[in-house]
Amino acid sequence: xxxxxxxxxxxxxxxxxxxxxxxxxxxxxxxxxxxxxxxxxxxxxxxxxxxxxxxxxxxxxxxxxxxxxxxxxxxxxxxxxxxxxxxxxxxxxxxxxxxxxxxxxxxxxxxxxxxxxxxxxxxxxxxxxxxxxxxxxxxxxxxxxxxxxxxxxxxxxxxxxxxxxxxxxxxxxxxxxxxxxxxxxxxxxxxxxxxxxxxxxxxxxxxxxxxxxxxxxxxxxxxxxxxxxxxxxxxxxxxxxxxxxxxxxxxxxxxxxxxxxxxxxxxxxxxxxxxxxxxxxxxxxxxxxxxx
Numbered sequence: 001x002x003x004x005x006x007x008x009x010x011x012x013x014x015x016x017x018x019x020x021x022x023x024x025x026x027x028x029x030x031x032x033x034x035x036x037x038x039x040x041x042x043x044x045x046x047x048x049x050x051x052x053x054x055x056x057x058x059x060x061x062x063x064x065x066x067x068x069x070x071x072x073x074x075x076x077x078x079x080x081x082x083x084x085x086x087x088x089x090x091x092x093x094x095x096x097x098x099x100x101x102x103x104x105x106x107x108x109x110x111x112x113x114x115x116x117x118x119x120x121x122x123x124x125x126x127x128x129x130x131x132x133x134x135x136x137x138x139x140x141x142x143x144x145x146x147x148x149x150x151x152x153x154x155x156x157x158x159x160x161x162x163x164x165x166x167x168x169x170x171x172x173x174x175x176x177x178x179x180x181x182x183x184x185x186x187x188x189x190x191x192x193x194x195x196x197x198x199x200x201x202x203x204x205x206x207x208x209x210x211x212x213x214x215x216x217x218x219x220x221x222x223x224x225x226x227x228x229x230x231x232x233x234x235x236x237x238x239x240x241x242x243x244x245x246x247x248x249x250x251x252x253x254x255x256x257x258x259x260x261x262x263x264x265x266x267x268x269x270x271x272x273x274x275x276x277x278x279x280x281x282x283x284x285x286x287x288x289x290x291x292x
Contacts, residue, residue: 025085044073053214053215054101060252063251079261104124143201156186157186190216213246
């Protein structure tokens with residue numbers, strides 16, 4: 001390993017970029033780097049996000065609520081380009097001082113409510129509309145336990161395995177082995193749970209499934225980090241069954257398109273301001289209109 005002789009100094013200082021895909025936006029301090037007022041649309045919910053797994057959790061939830069007829073869940077989804085540092089604009093930092101997507105501004109009441117962290121947004125919406133979060137104490141505890149499992153586990157998948165396997169400027173065997181081992185353990189946890197239960201919280205589909213699916217569902221389908229063969233994801237039959245089942249939901253199909261800025265242009269709805277946008281404003285149609 002090229003860094004085997006590295007000895008940490010007594011005091012760490014930030015004197016160079018860390019390297020890798022996200023080096024240009026990584027820094028050891030918080031706060032805005034530029035003044036930028038966020039746009040505000042006409043709907044009760046204003047979402048500022050990107051179609052990463054954490055962003056997909058919330059757009060799926062909003063689309064599920066709309067599918068059930070909750071008009072109060074209508075939303076404007078504004079694209080936050082994290083590669084360009086949009087998350088460090090003053091308006092975004094006002095909603096999320098941690099400068100991470102997604103961030104939600106609930107403008108349905110007399111005073112807007114900011115909600116940041118994807119798990120907190122899911123709970124806020126579930127409680128607000130009385131959906132996808134059981135009220136019976138044992139079922140609620142199970143659902144929230146799996147939701148918090150995801151919040152605690154995903155950093156090992158994304159910031160740990162994903163970073164060192166796919167994004168780090170050098171390949172470090174120890175780091176890749178360490179996080180591959182942990183990710184496979186997590187997949188085994190899920191597989192064992194889904195062998196005994198249709199969904200993570202029990203018999204019903206909940207916010208726990210919405211939180212875990214964009215990360216671990218994508219992983220077992222070989223979508224994230226191009227690591228399917230490396231991690232032998234086909235072993236986790238119960239996770240694959242659950243993943244495919246959720247992927248067939250109409251609201252999930254819509255939610256995964258919102259704020260998406262990569263892949264097939266027909267799958268990208270970079271901003272969502274009306275239900276008709278899924279038919280009229282996907283990126284392939286906008287590109288065709290611009291070319292014409």
